[in-house]
Amino acid sequence: MRIVCPFCGERELGEFTYLGDAKPVRPAADAGEDAVFDYVYLRDNIAGVMNENWYHGGGCRAWLKVTRNTLTHEISAVEPAPGAGAAKVDA
Amino acid sequence: MAEFSWDIRSPLDRALVSGAYGARGDAGVLLTEIRNFDLVQVMARRGKAADMAKAAKGRFGVAAPETPKAVTTADATLIWSGPDQFFVLSQGGKHGTGALAPAFAASTSLSDQSHARVLISASGAKARAMLAKLSSIDLHPDTFAVGTAAPTSMDHTSVTIWRGNDRVDGQAVFNVLVFATFAESLWHTMLDSAAEYGVNIRHSEELT
Ligand SMILES: [Zn+2]
Numbered sequence: 001m002r003i004v005c006p007f008c009g010e011r012e013l014g015e016f017t018y019l020g021d022a023k024p025v026r027p028a029a030d031a032g033e034d035a036v037f038d039y040v041y042l043r044d045n046i047a048g049v050m051n052e053n054w055y056h057g058g059g060c061r062a063w064l065k066v067t068r069n070t071l072t073h074e075i076s077a078v079e080p081a082p083g084a085g086a087a088k089v090d091a
Numbered sequence: 092m093a094e095f096s097w098d099i100r101s102p103l104d105r106a107l108v109s110g111a112y113g114a115r116g117d118a119g120v121l122l123t124e125i126r127n128f129d130l131v132q133v134m135a136r137r138g139k140a141a142d143m144a145k146a147a148k149g150r151f152g153v154a155a156p157e158t159p160k161a162v163t164t165a166d167a168t169l170i171w172s173g174p175d176q177f178f179v180l181s182q183g184g185k186h187g188t189g190a191l192a193p194a195f196a197a198s199t200s201l202s203d204q205s206h207a208r209v210l211i212s213a214s215g216a217k218a219r220a221m222l223a224k225l226s227s228i229d230l231h232p233d234t235f236a237v238g239t240a241a242p243t244s245m246d247h248t249s250v251t252i253w254r255g256n257d258r259v260d261g262q263a264v265f266n267v268l269v270f271a272t273f274a275e276s277l278w279h280t281m282l283d284s285a286a287e288y289g290v291n292i293r294h295s296e297e298l299t
Contacts, residue, residue, distance in 0.1 A: 007174050008159055008241065012227040015244050058172035060243035080174070 001073050003066060005079055008059045015058030022051040022065050022081070047071055053081060101294070102209055102271040104183040106278050112290040115295075119217030119288030122281060125210040127296040128180060129187045130268070132202040142198035143175065150194045150269035160169060161240040161266075166218075168298075170253055171240050178204070178251065178268070182298055195271050209274035213281070214264045217288035222265055224284045225253070232263065246272045246280045264288070 021043050027035040044050070047070060049080045054064045063081035068074070101107070103124050108195075111118065133155075135143040147155035151164050156171040159168040179186050188203045197202055200215040213222060219230050229235060239251035248269060255264040269277050282290060 008243075011243065012245075014227070058247075058249060059242050061242075062174055 001058075001075075003054065003062060003064070003075060004078055005056050005059060005062070006078055007062055008056065011056070011059055012057040014058060016064075017057050018056060019053035019063075022053045049076070094108075099206070100139075102274045103278055103294075105277045107292060107294055109293050112292055113286030114289040116289055117293035118223050120213060120215045120217060120285040121293070122213040122285065123214075123217070123292075124278075125212060125296075126294050128182055128205065128210060128298060129184060130181045130204040130208055130210075131186065131188050131191055132204050133177055133179060133191070134200045134202070136199060139198040140175045143195070144193040146194045147177075150191065156240070159240045160241070161200055161237050161255070162238070163256070167257075168253075169250055170251060172242055172251055178194060180210075183223055207271055208268045210277075211267045211269065211274075211278070211281070212264060213267065214258055214262050215237065215288075216262065217285070218265055219263060219284040221281065222252075222267075223286060225280060228252075230265070231247070237263075243271075246277060248277050250277070257296045 003013065007040045007091070012089050023044070024039050027039050030082055049067060051067050052066050052068055054066050056062050056064060065079050065081045066075060067077040101124060107124055132145070133143065144155060144157070145232050147153075147169070151167060151169060151170070153162050153164055153240040155177050156162050157168050159171050161168055161170045167179055167186045168263050170178040172178050176265060179191065181187075184190065187205075188201045191201055222245075223230055226243060228243050235241075235254055236255050237256060240251065242249070242251050244250065245252075245267070255266050257263055267277075
């Protein structure tokens with residue numbers, strides 16, 4: 001599998017680390033126990049297209065959001081994760 | 092009490108043996124460790140990338156690279172190392188952290204990496220073939236032209252590699268920056284990779 005880093009270009013899988021589902025969003029402080037339990041412990045196990053966080057540790061050390069089909073490993077989109085590259089925040 | 096010597100020594104001080112190595116005959120690879128350089132990492136603070144770009148233009152007269160490139164000025168090389176960050180490689184203190192601080196302190200964090208990295212230059216007819224065994228990026232001249240840079244991994248070790256200006260004999264020159272503590276390991280790996288071509292090993296105090 002190869003991932004096209006938006007900063008570095010196409011690189012082999014060994015340069016990247018998989019973090020997991022990019023969907024969970026930290027709930028508000030008053031969201032309640034169920035929402036926090038869901039955020040911390042529960043993950044979908046999708047057979048198909050999902051958004052994932054990957055870390056380009058063997059390259060530019062940026063966090064990436066990768067859209068990947070877990071059945072075929074086909075990657076349809078790669079973009080900087082929110083905050084990757086100081087310019088992408090508060091720019 | 093033990094006596095300590097605090098002399099600055101290259102991390103390759105013991106590993107590097109000048110002279111011929113590997114196959115006999117004309118050496119296909121020239122490996123040179125450059126032992127005397129100033130290296131500063133320049134990283135934009137949050138939301139300050141445009142200010143950093145402006146400061147770089149003012150300080151160096153050229154735009155800092157925003158893509159995987161190395162830009163050469165009269166007395167420094169600016170090497171892209173990731174989004175909104177680059178290295179300044181130079182000699183003689185003119186572009187050390189102290190010298191760069193007035194221009195960059197408002198927009199960036201400066202980090203002196205002069206003794207944290209080892210700089211290895213590989214050239215010769217078989218330099219590309221030797222590096223291709225260790226690297227998964229395409230080093231073909233059509234793709235990796237003069238001035239192309241890449242933060243990548245070699246033998247599971249993080250490196251920054253860029254192609255410098257060609258030698259006077261037209262041979263491509265590849266520069267590799269590697270963390271000091273991994274330098275000896277990568278050095279031996281390079282020697283293993285280059286042995287079949289014949290290697291000429293040296294070290295230099297000069298950047299070019
Ligand atoms: Zn990258």
